[in-house]
Amino acid sequence: MGEEKIRVTYRIKTMIESPARSIELLLAEMTVGIHYVATPDGPNMSPSFEHVPTIDPSIIGEVEELTNNADGSFVVTFALPASNVDASLGGVTHLWTMIAGEVFNFHFVKEAQLTDIEFPPSFLRRYEGPAFGFDGVAQMAEIESGPLWGAIIKPNLGLTPDQAADLAGELATAGFNFLKDDEISVNPALSPLADRVKKIAARVREVRERTGHRMLYAANVTSDFATIRDACETAITNGADVLMIDAFCTGLSAVDFLKRTFGVPIYVHRVGYGLLSLSPDRNIDFAVLSKVLRMFGADFSHVGTLWGKSPRSVDSLRRIVATLTDDTFAESTIPVVTGVSLENIGAYQSFFGDRSIYMDHIDIYGGAVSAEEKLNALRAGGR
Helix, strand or coil: CCCCEEEEEEEEEECCCCHHHHHHHHHHHHCCCEEEEEECCEEEEEEHHHCCCCCCHHHCCEEEEEEECCCCCEEEEEEEEHHHCCCCCCHHHHHHHHHCCHHHCCCCEEEEEEEEEECCHHHHHHHCCCCCHHHHHHHHCCCCCCCEEEEEECHHHCCCHHHHHHHHHHHHHHCCCEEEECCCCCCCCCCCHHHHHHHHHHHHHHHHHHHCCCCEEEEECCCCCCCHHHHHHHHHHCCCCEEEEEHHHHCCCHHHHHHHHHCCCEEEECCCCHHHHCCCCEEECHHHHHHHHHHHCCCEEECCECCCCCECCHHHHHHHHHHHHCCCCCCCCEEEEECCCCCCHHHHHHHHCCCCEEEECHHHCCCCCCHHHHHHHHHCCCC
């Protein structure tokens, strides 16, 4: 059996240096490092192994595939020795420094996109993917089949914990399966985390005792690493069923920490992802980021929409959803589809399917129809 490899693929367009030399320098930077001398005319760069005879050849990677494109760019796959990264100490976070670092800011790189990562078995064994996935969450929500129907509490609209609890009771009574905090609300003075979670959870329990219907509640615990354990414990102690985190703000590996530590489903909001994936000339394909989030253990992950404020191409959406739901891990990550309405739910449900969650938001606040009428209309496929 050969040594395990980590395969990373990029689409790159270079300048100043030739494509061949650029590829050599990029591979060196990811493995053995680069020797360079800075001069007024620019840096003079070369792989370290050209200068240091003692470098162990086992850490040097290789170019596995190379395809030239008509626009002058090329697609290159590097195979890096997995032994360069300890999956159990450093892991994906350490790997990130190699594959998502200098490739985006070297002086000779004009455009760069990280388009794929293929992880070896040692990484898949270490991370194992979601602990709950669609089937586990559906069991918690006491439903036999999907989709899940969710809504978003907006305390930043001016809701106190009591008002948020009233709304939660209305939504639970209407039959929603899932309720989550807004991504920009953790512990505001108007709606402190402990008080908000306690009152919402109590109201949801009341509805379950009265009607038998269970609605899960996800509390936003996005925090600094120094305080995230306290935030999670506060949320769970006061009755949250799910922990929600803005992973692109806290750090992606926080998802892994929450999964391993607290034993509840993890809902990942993608706020902040645009800095990594939306630049036209330097970006990481969101399917790659989705793959990493699933590895870390996200039970829910945003995917974007066909239309709306954060649209994706059909091909891109298909790749993202496939990344979250293929057979890489035992459990799938639930695609989160937001901004649903009576106008789009038919097309959205046809595209994303029944093992997704569809999130309503502003329309539940003082709308012309009740929450129950709105949910029934959504379930019926909209207009």
